Amino acid sequence: MKILGICTSNNSCSVAISDHSSVLAANYNVEPAMQAQYLVCMIKKTMMQAKVTFEDIDYLAVTQGPGSFTGIRVGLAAALGIITVSKIVPIVISDFEVLKFLIKQQIKGVNIAFAIINAYRNKVYLQKFDFNSSSSFQAVLIDATEAVNLILNTKSLSGCAGNATKMIYELLVTTTTTIPNNIFFLPRFAYYDARPVCRLAYQLLASKQSYSTELCPLYICNRDFKHWKLEYR
Template sequence: MLTLAIDTAARFCSACAWDGKRVLGVEERDIGRGHAEQLMEVVAGALAGAGRAFSDIGRIAVAVGPGSFTGIRVGVAAARGFGLALGAPVVGITTLEALAEDARGVAAGALAVAVHGGRGQVFLQSFAADGAPVGEPVAVPLEEAASLVAPSIGCIAGNAATDIAAALGRPVQAVLDRPTGSITTIARLAERSGRRPVPLYLRGADARPQSGFALPRTGSGA
């Protein structure tokens, strides 16, 4: 089955075509903003690199956050739209679980993922050595994040890792200075994820319903 993974939850606009065994095509742009304007080109680039057509897609994977609120909405809306058009399942992958999976490739043992969330906050979640999440992700002030990192954790991944490692006052490995995991990892994780494609914002004040978020239904008489 061909999986199309997309990630617009942070500064990157990324897409990957994955056939269950290997990456067939990848397109990634470090754009900061403007995901809605570039996503379709990025998807087209990944499919072209794979030598596949849009109609070949059998599954959609999308990064659901936490991250940029606008970016998350763009990605989730696009993924749902693709799923409706293709009759394909859509699964959500969090940016934190993708980062944790990437970190397992460079460090062993239990780890934490910490990503800057704006407004002086950090998105934080811990993971066991086998990659299973330990508790729910949280948004906490940067100065409080270190107090939530268990003594058993020897590695912190993400673009807030260095700050938190310095605050711990003990040897901790800081890896992967990124706000999200790799797009290829998001594609791979889709094969074992049952998460619905629902945005994960973590900050309630910024998660107000958006009147333009729902996809319009199309068809005769619509």
């Protein structure tokens, strides 16, 4: 089972190819807002390094945001072009889910995950995940101070990750004299590449969980989110 992973949400560009959960090749470009220029070449380069063709690829996992909206559309448009002329099955993954996956891998026994993405102007995109519950929390666009209060009110073992984590931590330090010992911040996951996207896609497939195939960016506004659908059939 070979998976092509594309991640363009973090104002950067990354491509990876995995065979089941093992990454065969990966490339990452950190130049901001250059996804349109580099993505196609990076896909070709990564496929050459992994010694595969499009006929060998079974699934294409791509991030849908939120994040760099232009970059997200570049990634989704590339995915649309690939699956239109092939039999590759798309797996569309929110960046919240990628961060949840990374937090779960990093913190043993974690109960709550906060995926926090910078929306600028002192606002963040936030989604809370409870690993002990089947219910889900809606992704929201909120003030950074409101996010701090939400995190402080959580008593379970919690992990926070995303490119707004540093801002939230600094605000939290000014709010309380002592950081609660049940809250862990993971600054190393402020940015990530396509490798965990491939691994998460494989986990969804291996565990027979449902996943989205709709190539549409995740747009969050006014405490709600919308999917803008790109037709490919």
